[in-house]
Amino acid sequence: MKNFRILIVDDEADLREGLKTFFEIEDFPCLTAKDGEDALSILEKENVHLVLSDIKMPNCTGIELLQKIKEKNKDLPFVILMTGYSEVTNEEAMIMGASELLLKPLDIRGLVGRITNTYAQGIN
Structure with a gap:
């Protein structure tokens, strides 16, 4: 998957860097x-x-980021990470253009498969 690059966006440095390490492994x-x-x-x-x-996140939330990205590139797969409670429902996120919504804490073992499937659906 060397040509498949992921942008991880999170204000929690430990989670962000942990996900980066996991995906790079x-x-x-x-x-x-x-x-x-x-x-x-x-x-x-x-x-x-x-x-x-x-x-x-501060400055620009994940939903604001999703909306800005979809204005320029509606086909870029966008996966939202959230805790169990959020002001946005799964259905609302999908209507806005999210590819998938994942709940924290993440099932790290299943994450690669979910991300790969989301990407594959986006290119088909």
Whole structure:
């Protein structure tokens, strides 16, 4: 999967870097961003194949990031990470253009399969 690059967006540095390490061990190159604004800056310069973003972040939330990305690239798969409680439901997130919504804490063993399937659905 060397040509499949993931952008991980989360304001929690430990989670962000932990996910990056996990995906890179699984042979998925990753970029990371601390918030939505940082992610938008990275997306202007870098090619990514999937965005994995927390929903609650300062400066630019995951939903705001989703909306801004979909204005420019409606086909880029976007996976939202959230805790059990959120102001956005799964259905609302899908209507806004999210590919999938995953609950924290994450099932790390199943994560690679879910991300791979989400990407595959996005390119078909």
